[in-house]
Amino acid sequence: MNKVILVGRLCRDPEVKNTTTGKAVASFTLAVDRRFKNKDGQKEADFVPIVVWGKQAEFAGQYLSKGSQIGVSGRLQVRSYEAQDGQKRYVTEVVADEITFLSTKKDKGQNTQQYDPANDLDEDFHLMADDDDIPF
Template identity: 55%
Template sequence: MNKVVLIGRLTKDPELKFTTTGIAVTTFTLAVNRRYKREGQAEADFIPIVVWGKQAESTANYMKKGKLIGISGRIETRSYEAKDGTRKYVTEVIAEETQFIEWSSKAETEAAIPNDLTYQENEDIPF
């Protein structure tokens, strides 16, 4: 069985690309806190994540550096030959499901809503 479930924060904005056949692929690194701390210092693992298809586009459009996200998927390993001729090995999580836990801060949300659409607490509701 190969199943991974992670919750963590993006270390930078997700990077969206498209394959030659037009399929979206987004990559990012997820900082996942470890359960135990050493001498009061929090420790984290930095895990490379790959998301494909519509989920890739949504992740790139709605998630930003520092936001909390949940990932469910599988671990894959692969290797390739680098430009210098050496063999490189990569281990990454292929996300099969993403959950946006933290979309944006209140300030970002309010800034995105035009003034004429905000509801004032003391206004009468028109229905």
């Protein structure tokens, strides 16, 4: 079983691109606080790369920005490639199946209720990846 569930804040705005077939893909880094403090009493965090496909990627680009708090569930993926120097490099990332928006661009600087992007749409949507959203 390969299941990851994280809650954290975006370290930067999502970077949204389209594949050659027109499929949207977004990537960003999620800062996830550790439950314990280090020996100096400081909180530490892990910085986890996240990849999101399809409609979720579009919504992430539209509604999320640096500092937004989200919940992510998905799977851990390790891939490799050959760098320009000929060395084999490994990348570990979370491929999101579902994103929960806990705060958004609209929430910044405001102490308001959580913003639900579904309220801005004419039809219901689910922020879960379909098998068609994943290109492999």
